[in-house]
Amino acid sequence: MNTAMNPLMNTAMDASLNASSTATRTVRAARTPWQRLTGATLLTALTAAGWLAFATPALADGNLLPRTPLKAYDAECTACHIAFPPALLPAGSWARLMGRLDNHYGSDAALDPKVTAEITAWLQREAGTGKRARSEPPEDRITRSAWFERKHDEVRADIWKRASIKSPANCAACHQGAERGDYDEDSVRIPR
Numbered sequence: 693m694n695t696a697m698n699p700l701m702n703t704a705m706d707a708s709l710n711a712s713s714t715a716t717r718t719v720r721a722a723r724t725p726w727q728r729l730t731g732a733t734l735l736t737a738l739t740a741a742g743w744l745a746f747a748t749p750a751l752a753d754g755n756l757l758p759r760t761p762l763k764a765y766d767a768e769c770t771a772c773h774i775a776f777p778p779a780l781l782p783a784g785s786w787a788r789l790m791g792r793l794d795n796h797y798g799s800d801a802a803l804d805p806k807v808t809a810e811i812t813a814w815l816q817r818e819a820g821t822g823k824r825a826r827s828e829p830p831e832d833r834i835t836r837s838a839w840f841e842r843k844h845d846e847v848r849a850d851i852w853k854r855a856s857i858k859s860p861a862n863c864a865a866c867h868q869g870a871e872r873g874d875y876d877e878d879s880v881r882i883p884r
């Protein structure tokens with residue numbers, strides 16, 4: 693997971709670093725005199741550091757929310773599907789997609805030019821740069837990216853076509869937390 697695109701993860705890592713340096717400081721300061729270090733203080737510090745170290749990898753692949761949300765994106769790009777995480781396509785794909793909204797995967801999703809420009813600029817800032825956005829996928833579809841096909845190779849062709857799913861682009865059908873940017877594999881549930 694690209695750390696730059698995941699503010700929660702950075703926060704957790706910072707917190708984790710702070711917690712361990714606090715723990716180190718506590719131990720160092722306490723060495724002389726030892727009696728000033730209560731067992732409880734040390735235990736609390738160590739527990740906090742341990743919990744954060746454990747929590748960090750869990751967040752790492754789970755949260756794909758944009759760094760700074762944009763009202764216009766949440767309002768205009770969720771009429772027909774969920775707000776796809778900007779981090780899942782590279783900047784070039786978003787630019788092309790935004791340049792032809794009148795011919796958007798068989799739909800007309802054209803917007804006022806000012807709003808289009810605002811969303812386009814924001815998508816350029818929030819676009820993916822990590823392992824999930826190394827190249828521009830066919831049709832500028834997240835669902836045609838190499839990582840997407842790899843991560844979903846256990847989903848059989850007939851499953852995608854179920855009435856409860858309809859399309860691989862219907863992320864929220866299987867990812868219960870998709871609206872919150874949570875695509876963690878632990879919260880996947882494939883509907884019948």
Ligand code: HEC
Pocket residue numbers: 768769770771772773776789793796797798799800801811832833834835836859860861862
């Ligand atoms: C009028 C309805 C509509 C609106 C509004 C709309 N879209 Fe879409 N979008 C679609 C349809 C239909 C698809 C194709 C879904 C499918 O293949 O199942 C799609 C697909 C996509 C995909 C590709 C999904 C994949 O297969 O990986 C992206 C990315 C996307 N839209 C982004 C946007 C953005 C950004 C906006 C706002 C500027 C937007 N959409 C607004 C109808 C819409």
Ligand code: HEC
Pocket residue numbers: 753754780834835843844846847851852857859860861862863864865866867875876877878880882
């Ligand atoms: C048919 C159900 C289904 C749909 C629809 C679906 N996924 Fe998934 N997704 C899965 C399954 C199953 C996995 C693999 C879970 C595992 O490896 O245990 C997965 C894994 C992932 C992962 C990797 C999670 C991790 O922890 O490594 C990401 C990211 C992801 N999906 C994003 C998406 C996005 C974005 C969409 C929509 C564009 C989508 N998925 C649509 C079922 C689905």
